[in-house]
Every structure is written in C-alpha cells, then in structure tokens.
Amino acid sequence: MPDSPTRSLRVGVCGPVGTGKSSLIALVCRELAAELRLGVVTNDIYTDEDARFLRSAGVLDPDRIRSVETGACPHTAIRDDITANLMMVEDLEADFDPLDVVLVESGGDNLTATFSPALVDTQIFLIDVAGGGDVARKGGPGITRADLLVVNKTDLGPHVGVDPDQMVVDASAVRDGRPVIALSRTDPASVTALTDWLRRQLASHRTGDLTPADPGPMAPHSHGDEPSHTHGQGDDAHHHDHAHV
Amino acid sequence: MDRPPPSPLLLMLLADARLPTAGHTQSAQLEPATVWGLGVSEVADFIALRLRTVTRVEAATAVVAMHHLRAGLDVAEVEAAWAARTPSPAMRATSRQMARALRRLVCRLWPESPHLAVTGPGASRAVVLAVAADSAGLAPRDLAMLVGYDDVQTVASAALKLLPLDPADVACWVLDALAAVDALATEVAPLTLPSAIPAAGAPQIEAWAESHAVTSRRLFNA
Ligand SMILES: Nc1nc2c(ncn2[C@@H]2O[C@H](COP(=O)(O)OP(=O)(O)OP(=O)(O)O)[C@@H](O)[C@H]2O)c(=O)[nH]1
Ligand SMILES: [Mg+2]
Numbered sequence: 001m002p003d004s005p006t007r008s009l010r011v012g013v014c015g016p017v018g019t020g021k022s023s024l025i026a027l028v029c030r031e032l033a034a035e036l037r038l039g040v041v042t043n044d045i046y047t048d049e050d051a052r053f054l055r056s057a058g059v060l061d062p063d064r065i066r067s068v069e070t071g072a073c074p075h076t077a078i079r080d081d082i083t084a085n086l087m088m089v090e091d092l093e094a095d096f097d098p099l100d101v102v103l104v105e106s107g108g109d110n111l112t113a114t115f116s117p118a119l120v121d122t123q124i125f126l127i128d129v130a131g132g133g134d135v136a137r138k139g140g141p142g143i144t145r146a147d148l149l150v151v152n153k154t155d156l157g158p159h160v161g162v163d164p165d166q167m168v169v170d171a172s173a174v175r176d177g178r179p180v181i182a183l184s185r186t187d188p189a190s191v192t193a194l195t196d197w198l199r200r201q202l203a204s205h206r207t208g209d210l211t212p213a214d215p216g217p218m219a220p221h222s223h224g225d226e227p228s229h230t231h232g233q234g235d236d237a238h239h240h241d242h243a244h245v
Numbered sequence: 246m247d248r249p250p251p252s253p254l255l256l257m258l259l260a261d262a263r264l265p266t267a268g269h270t271q272s273a274q275l276e277p278a279t280v281w282g283l284g285v286s287e288v289a290d291f292i293a294l295r296l297r298t299v300t301r302v303e304a305a306t307a308v309v310a311m312h313h314l315r316a317g318l319d320v321a322e323v324e325a326a327w328a329a330r331t332p333s334p335a336m337r338a339t340s341r342q343m344a345r346a347l348r349r350l351v352c353r354l355w356p357e358s359p360h361l362a363v364t365g366p367g368a369s370r371a372v373v374l375a376v377a378a379d380s381a382g383l384a385p386r387d388l389a390m391l392v393g394y395d396d397v398q399t400v401a402s403a404a405l406k407l408l409p410l411d412p413a414d415v416a417c418w419v420l421d422a423l424a425a426v427d428a429l430a431t432e433v434a435p436l437t438l439p440s441a442i443p444a445a446g447a448p449q450i451e452a453w454a455e456s457h458a459v460t461s462r463r464l465f466n467a
C-alpha cells in the first residue's frame with residue numbers, strides 16, 4: 001500500500017480481554033496529548049464501551065476516538081481483512097491532518113490475535129498479572145514477537161499471588177531481546193518507560209527506519225543444525241514429519 | 246497483454262466473501278431484525294423480501310450504472326435515482342461506506358479502469374460494483390446476479406453469528422434463494438434508464454437500518 005512518509009505512526013494495542021488495552025491508551029493520551037497529535041480507533045466487539053470509556057476519560061477530543069464494528073470477527077478485522085480499520089485510520093488522519101500517532105485497540109481476543117503489519121507500523125501486546133503468572137511462559141505470537149510486550153497491573157501482584165518480576169523474566173526469555181515493560185498506572189517510572197518507547201518508535205518511523213513486522217501465527221523454530229524458519233506461510237511452507245527440537 | 250481471465254472466473258472472484266472489502270462487518274439488517282424478534286424460521290422470508298425490494302433497487306442501479314459507464318453517459322443521474330429510491334439515510338451511508346471499501350480494492354485490481362475517476366469517494370456501492378463488473382467484462386445479467394447472490398450470502402453468514410443453527414441449513418436457504426436471484430437478474434438485466442430502476446422500498450427494513458445505526462449494542466456495522 002503506497003503511504004505518504006509523513007502519515008501518522010499507527011500503533012496496534014492488542015491482548016486478551018480485560019488486560020488493560022483501553023486503560024493503556026487512556027494513559028498514553030493523558031501523558032502525551034499535549035506533546036503529540038493523537039487519534040484512536042477501537043474495535044468494539046459488541047458495545048461501544050471502549051470508545052465510550054475513552055471519550056469519557058476526557059483525555060482526548062471525543063471526535064478523535066472512532067470505533068469499528070467487527071461483525072463478531074475481531075481477529076479478521078485486524079488481520080485478514082483490515083479494510084474497515086484502514087478506512088477509519090485514514091478518516092482520522094484526513095480529518096485531523098496532520099496526526100502524529102493513531103492508536104488502534106483490537107477487540108479483546110485470545111492469545112493468538114495480532115495485527116497485520118499492513119494495518120499498524122508497530123504493536124503492543126498486553127498481558128496482566130491477574131491473568132496468572134504462567135501466561136508469559138505460554139508464549140504465542142503476541143507474547144514472543146510483538147514489538148513491545150507489556151505485563152500490566154503489576155500493582156495487583158501481591159493480591160493475586162503473582163510475582164511480576166518473574167513474569168518479566170519468563171517473558172523476556174521467549175522474546176529474543178525484544179522489549180518488555182512491567183506496567184502499572186500507579187507506577188510513574190513504568191509509565192515513563194512506556195511513553196519513552198512510543199517516542200522512540202515515532203522517531204524511527206519519521207526517519208523511515210521502522211519496518212512493520214508480523215508477529216505471525218507461527219513461531220520460528222529450528223531443526224537441530226538447520227537455521228530457524230517458520231512453516232505454513234507462502235513459499236516457506238513445506239512438509240516435514242520429523243520431531244522438532 | 247495476456248488474455249484477460251474469462252468472466253465467469255472474475256464473477257467468482259467478485260462474489261467471494263473472502264474479498265477484502267469488510268464484508269464481515271455487514272449483516273444486511275439481519276442483526277436489527279433479530280433484535281426486533283425475527284426468528285430462525287423467518288430468515289428465508291427475510292432474504293426473499295430483500296430480493297424483492299432493497300436488493301432489487303441495488304441490482305437495477307448497478308446494471309443501469311454499468312450501461313451508463315460503458316456508453317460514456319454521466320452516472321450522476323443514476324446515483325440520484327438510487328438515492329431517491331433509498332430513503333433510509335443509514336442505508337445510504339452504509340452503501341457509500343461499502344463502496345469505499347470496494348473502490349480501494351478495485352483501484353488495486355484494475356487501476357487502469359477509466360471509470361475510477363468518475364466514481365469518487367461518495368459513490369454508492371451499486372455504482373462501484375458496476376465499475377468492477379465493467380473491468381471484469383461481466384454482462385449486465387452477471388452483475389445483477391452478483392448483487393443478488395452477495396446479498397443472500399451476507400444475510401446467511403450473519404445468521405450463523407446471530408442465530409444458533411446448523412450451517413448446512415444456511416447453505417440450503419442460499420440454494421433455495423437462487424431461483425429468486427435468477428428471476429431478479431432476468432428482470433433488471435435489460436434496464437438502461439435511471440427512471441426504469443424500480444422504486445421498491447421495504448419500510449420495515451429501513452426502520453431496522455435506522456434503529457441499528459443509533460444503538461450502542463451491535464456486532465455488525467449494519
Ligand atoms: N490495578 C490495576 N488495574 C488496572 C490497570 N490497568 C487497567 N486496570 C483495570 O483493568 C480493567 C480492564 O481494563 P481495560 O483497560 O478496560 O481493559 P481492556 O483490555 O481494554 O478490556 P477489553 O477492551 O474489554 O478487552 C479495568 O477495571 C481497569 O481499571 C493497572 O495498571 N492496575
Ligand atoms: Mg478495551
């Protein structure tokens with residue numbers, strides 16, 4: 001898709017239901033609305049709850065928050081047929097030209113849902129400590145390969161018997177050096193880590209150094225001495241019947 | 246240039262729900278109908294009603310629009326005739342939004358189409374379908390069948406999300422509706438004049454479209 005180099009940075013925010021996607025977007029708006037021109041697109045599953053929550057949070061002009069219906073296919077709308085979302089992002093960009101960043105919240109889905117790189121330039125995947133300490137170890141494309149993994153609600157750790165630091169260690173172990181932020185809206189240092197990450201993404205977008213990456217449906221893996229690769233996508237697809245190591 | 250693909254294959258391409266045009270966001274007013282109380286046993290009637298009314302208007306509009314495009318006539322008159330026969334603002338807005346999604350794709354599939362320039366972002370879906378069908382080399386009858394078939398399948402696939410039922414039953418509804426799609430296509434295929442587009446409204450469907458547009462609870466865009 002030919003894009004103008006000056007168009008906004010499109011940031012996807014996804015992760016399971018209730019992990020704090022809308023809250024994170026509200027937080028980013030609160031922290032950065034004075035510094036950056038922002039827009040938000042929500043993918044509501046059934047109600048317009050997310051868009052309404054964000055509008056009522058009063059952190060952004062309500063008209064800069066738009067919602068897309070997904071016909072009970074939240075996964076499709078961010079991955080295989082991104083048309084409705086792309087049109088909404090473009091509408092926002094046209095109505096409030098120029099925008100610096102458009103944040104797109106996915107409909108709360110399962111651990112496998114990630115954004116198509118044709119829709120967003122970079123993506124944040126959220127899990128939370130309340131979902132259990134083992135979620136990070138379960139992996140999945142978002143946890144292992146989203147541009148940023150956020151382990152949210154660290155303030156709840158003591159109440160749910162989960163050690164947030166251990167979750168970060170577990171998550172980092174499967175992320176091959178990609179960043180992980182342990183976030184709580186009550187922890188200003190963690191909020192700063194998040195906004196700094198976003199500013200850096202925007203800077204690389206503007207210099208043309210940000211290449212959208214697909215977290216993908218399949219995890220790369222290696223067959224002993226062969227280089228690692230993935231299966232089932234395009235030309236890489238091949239049949240094999242041996243055990244993976 | 247290589248020989249273009251035969252039009253039956255291009256018709257299949259355009260009729261495929263997997264085409265990236267946000268089709269999955271649409272229920273063709275089945276969602277507000279079910280909210281109102283329409284049950285599983287009435288969906289086949291709902292499909293038949295659409296084919297006699299709103300879908301007939303859309304199919305006729307598409308056929309007349311394609312005639313205008315191919316004859317070098319102004320499509321503005323066709324747009325006006327369609328709008329006059331589509332009294333629901335919500336349905337007009339949905340049509341234009343779906344047209345935009347389709348137009349994006351047509352720009353990629355057939356960028357050389359001379360008609361993209363004359364059908365801007367405000368075009369209705371019927372008119373943009375006419376642009377696609379023209380590039381695909383479809384006959385007017387094929388285009389009318391496409392409009393009818395797509396409408397039936399939109400209702401059918403939305404029904405699978407909205408009403409719990411056996412998907413094979415839904416395929417049976419589609420099969421049963423094909424005779425009406427065929428009859429619709431036969432009726433509208435010869436039309437060339439905007440004034441000949443039937444004015445066949447369905448006040449209840451229009452009312453559902455309007456109520457759906459303002460509800461805060463919905464799965465489908467329309
Ligand atoms: N304690 C605590 N609660 C949080 C934090 N962030 C979000 N929450 C709470 O988590 C709940 C869910 O947050 P949302 O932001 O609505 O989550 P979401 O991922 O957008 O949810 P869906 O859109 O429904 O999938 C709300 O009750 C938030 O107040 C946090 O840092 N700490
Ligand atoms: Mg939310």
